[in-house]
Amino acid sequence: MKGRQVARPDNMSGDNTAGGPRDSQQAPLLVAPGEDLGDSGEYSAGHGVVAMNGRLRAVKQGRKNTQDGTVSVEPRRTAYVPRPSDLVIGYIEGCTSNIWFIDIGAPFNAILPMSLGPSKAEFGGIRKVLDIGDAILCRVQEVEENHSSVVTMKGMGLRAIRSGTVEEIDPHLLGRLIGRGGNNLRQLKEETECRLIAGDNGRVWIDGEVTGMVEARAKLNDLLMEAKVAEYGGVA
Amino acid sequence: MGGYGDVQCIDENGIRLDGRTVGEIRPISIEVGVVPVADGSARMRWGLNDVIAAVYGPMEAHPRKIQRQDRAVLDVRYNMAPFSTTDRIRPGFNRRSREISKVTAEALESVVLTELYPRSKIRVEIEIICAEAGTRCAGITAASVALAHAGIPMSDMVVSVASGKVHDIVVCDLNKEEDNYGEADLPMGILPNSGELVFLQMDGDLSPEQFQEAWDYNMGAVSVIHEHMVAALKGGEA
Amino acid sequence: MGIPLVPKLLRAHLAELAENDSRHDGRGRFEGRDLELEIDCLERAEGSARVRMGDTIVYAGVKFQIMTPYPDRPNEGGLMCSAEVRPVAGRGWEPGPPSPESIELGRVVDRGIRESGCINVEELCLIPGEKAWQVILDLFAISDDGNLFDAFALAGIAALKSAVLPAERYEIGEDRPLGVAKTPVMCSYHKVGGRFVYDADKREELGGDERIHITLGDDDHVHSLQKGLKGIFTAAEFDEIMVEARSKCAELRSLLDQKLAGE
Numbered sequence: 001m002k003g004r005q006v007a008r009p010d011n012m013s014g015d016n017t018a019g020g021p022r023d024s025q026q027a028p029l030l031v032a033p034g035e036d037l038g039d040s041g042e043y044s045a046g047h048g049v050v051a052m053n054g055r056l057r058a059v060k061q062g063r064k065n066t067q068d069g070t071v072s073v074e075p076r077r078t079a080y081v082p083r084p085s086d087l088v089i090g091y092i093e094g095c096t097s098n099i100w101f102i103d104i105g106a107p108f109n110a111i112l113p114m115s116l117g118p119s120k121a122e123f124g125g126i127r128k129v130l131d132i133g134d135a136i137l138c139r140v141q142e143v144e145e146n147h148s149s150v151v152t153m154k155g156m157g158l159r160a161i162r163s164g165t166v167e168e169i170d171p172h173l174l175g176r177l178i179g180r181g182g183n184n185l186r187q188l189k190e191e192t193e194c195r196l197i198a199g200d201n202g203r204v205w206i207d208g209e210v211t212g213m214v215e216a217r218a219k220l221n222d223l224l225m226e227a228k229v230a231e232y233g234g235v236a
Numbered sequence: 237m238g239g240y241g242d243v244q245c246i247d248e249n250g251i252r253l254d255g256r257t258v259g260e261i262r263p264i265s266i267e268v269g270v271v272p273v274a275d276g277s278a279r280m281r282w283g284l285n286d287v288i289a290a291v292y293g294p295m296e297a298h299p300r301k302i303q304r305q306d307r308a309v310l311d312v313r314y315n316m317a318p319f320s321t322t323d324r325i326r327p328g329f330n331r332r333s334r335e336i337s338k339v340t341a342e343a344l345e346s347v348v349l350t351e352l353y354p355r356s357k358i359r360v361e362i363e364i365i366c367a368e369a370g371t372r373c374a375g376i377t378a379a380s381v382a383l384a385h386a387g388i389p390m391s392d393m394v395v396s397v398a399s400g401k402v403h404d405i406v407v408c409d410l411n412k413e414e415d416n417y418g419e420a421d422l423p424m425g426i427l428p429n430s431g432e433l434v435f436l437q438m439d440g441d442l443s444p445e446q447f448q449e450a451w452d453y454n455m456g457a458v459s460v461i462h463e464h465m466v467a468a469l470k471g472g473e474a
Numbered sequence: 475m476g477i478p479l480v481p482k483l484l485r486a487h488l489a490e491l492a493e494n495d496s497r498h499d500g501r502g503r504f505e506g507r508d509l510e511l512e513i514d515c516l517e518r519a520e521g522s523a524r525v526r527m528g529d530t531i532v533y534a535g536v537k538f539q540i541m542t543p544y545p546d547r548p549n550e551g552g553l554m555c556s557a558e559v560r561p562v563a564g565r566g567w568e569p570g571p572p573s574p575e576s577i578e579l580g581r582v583v584d585r586g587i588r589e590s591g592c593i594n595v596e597e598l599c600l601i602p603g604e605k606a607w608q609v610i611l612d613l614f615a616i617s618d619d620g621n622l623f624d625a626f627a628l629a630g631i632a633a634l635k636s637a638v639l640p641a642e643r644y645e646i647g648e649d650r651p652l653g654v655a656k657t658p659v660m661c662s663y664h665k666v667g668g669r670f671v672y673d674a675d676k677r678e679e680l681g682g683d684e685r686i687h688i689t690l691g692d693d694d695h696v697h698s699l700q701k702g703l704k705g706i707f708t709a710a711e712f713d714e715i716m717v718e719a720r721s722k723c724a725e726l727r728s729l730l731d732q733k734l735a736g737e
Contacts, residue, residue, distance in 0.1 A: 004456040005456055006457040050349075093479055108356065133481055214496055274562075327572075
């Protein structure tokens with residue numbers, strides 16, 4: 001790009017970029033949208049990367065990852081986009097005589113038809129089965145082309161959640177919460193003596209004694225803070 | 237553009253009222269995460285401008301008639317806080333804000349990969365807390381950083397900057413006096429990785445040569461501003 | 475989006491926490507969140523403040539205008555206080571004309587300041603019946619994580635106390651500080667899980683019931699009260715939070731004085 005030389009004010013002489021682009025120690029890992037990630041002939045484009053005019057380009061802010069011939073960007077934040085067979089925690093937002101509308105934390109709400117609900121209801125009795133404001137553990141059955149989805153409660157362990165609390169984290173941090181082979185989650189359960197179920201939409205159900213729940217929530221927050229720091233290569 | 241001759245914006249040595257040379261931009265600082273409850277946010281201080289941008293979404297688009305079947309809509313609002321200028325601004329409907337919101341949305345829609353979220357809406361809120369000329373440019377730039385911070389996929393960020401003319405001299409990045417008493421203002425929105433444009437306005441009077449000069453100043457300022465945007469994103473939250 | 479969904483689980487959980495005298499973020503019942511107060515932070519305002527309480531962030535800015543005194547009060551200037559919660563502050567706040575919630579916010583803060591008599595409106599008069607200063611206090615929310623009332627009230631009084639009348643710009647003499655003689659401070663209590671707590675956050679507001687706002691001036695004089703939202707409370711409950719409010723307001727007032735004195 002051509003352009004006329006523009007002078008920088010004194011405070012912008014380049015040493016104030018706190019761990020930024022010129023710091024070769026950790027910088028190469030972090031990318032911003034629009035950043036060039038090399039030739040598209042060598043690698044294929046993974047999550048957060050697109051191929052444009054023979055080049056790979058980051059479309060998200062996050063950490064660059066090169067693995068098995070694919071370049072991807074692990075984003076700082078993700079919106080939950082449902083996929084079939086995801087285990088999710090939802091809230092009943094509304095209902096008609098044979099359908100519940102479920103908030104699953106996605107850009108679009110899901111529906112739960114009576115036929116996939118926990119039990120049959122008499123006509124007019126749908127709210128006796130699941131009422132507005134109830135939380136449920138369910139599975140995504142299908143996702144339509146236009147991003148609406150259908151969830152089901154038919155399956156092992158799927159049910160209404162009647163006790164405990166639901167916390168929310170970004171879906172891409174679930175891996176960190178669960179840990180390799182589920183180690184972190186298991187450890188958290190043991191330490192707090194709580195039952196914990198992490199939904200793919202980033203909602204985490206915690207149930208147990210009050211002190212355990214408070215402790216589990218604090219641990220969850222610590223973990224999120226750690227993740228934030230780790231994301232920026234320890235400079236946050 | 238006024239054209240009142242009684243305020244001397246540039247002295248005989250080519251030094252401007254705020255001490256800058258004609259080809260110098262005002263000091264910039266950008267930080268992210270300034271609106272903790274938003275999905276993404278950024279604050280840009282540019283000279284005395286203080287701008288906060290927050291992003292919410294993607295979320296279900298309401299009312300239904302604004303939904304697009306093939307892509308997300310960007311719902312952008314540019315607003316000046318009542319205390320952001322010398323004379324208080326009355327809150328409420330304002331034709332200037334509406335226009336700036338519209339062109340800002342269109343500039344950002346050119347880079348956000350909206351086709352990934354059909355029928356949804358992404359809210360972008362730009363609040364001018366303190367104004368000193370060039371608020372629309374600072375708004376677009378801050379909104380780009382906030383969108384990236386929110387994890388919204390975009391092919392590039394938008395860098396916006398304005399150059400113009402005062403006392404028949406072309407200067408880079410107008411300040412308040414130059415904006416008030418100058419003769420021309422050329423704000424542009426530029427994609428730093430390709431040099432392409434997504435936003436362009438101009439008002440005033442420029443000769444072909446002056447126009448080229450102002451254009452080149454804007455192009456030259458892009459990399460300086462872009463470095464700050466990238467550093468803010470990579471530096472993380474304070 | 476409109477009125478947010480209140481998960482039943484949240485209400486039940488908050489009640490459970492209350493029984494164990496606990497809060498979801500581990501705070502004590504009358505413990506506030508981390509508080510930051512910054513004064514004179516807006517270049518274009520004649521007085522300003524920024525308050526941060528946890529993830530709630532607000533600004534207050536003071537502007538002045540020349541007005542014609544009202545015919546029934548020819549010797550008095552004016553004070554106007556308005557609160558704006560724009561969609562920037564959270565998912566639940568929508569664009570459009572001011573919502574009843576933001577109007578209530580502005581009016582409750584306004585009453586506390588006005589009724590304390592901290593501003594002598596007669597001193598604002600320039601020419602009786604013709605010309606007077608109008609003080610305009612604008613409250614502006616950037617991030618709403620609950621308890622905007624207290625944040626607005628604290629930012630508001632701090633901005634007024636730092637305000638300077640721009641007389642030189644209007645060519646009517648020298649700039650001088652706007653005299654603010656008293657320090658009204660607000661404390662808000664929200665009923666969560668069946669008992670009142672201080673400084674509720676968004677989650678507690680969502681799963682809670684009624685709220686009570688108490689503005690106390692110097693010497694613990696009461697200047698404004700407001701009960702908001704659906705709910706029933708007893709005289710004993712009110713007595714309890716009133717006692718709490720007295721010590722909390724004093725604490726906030728000394729923090730403000732400290733900041734104004736430049737620490």
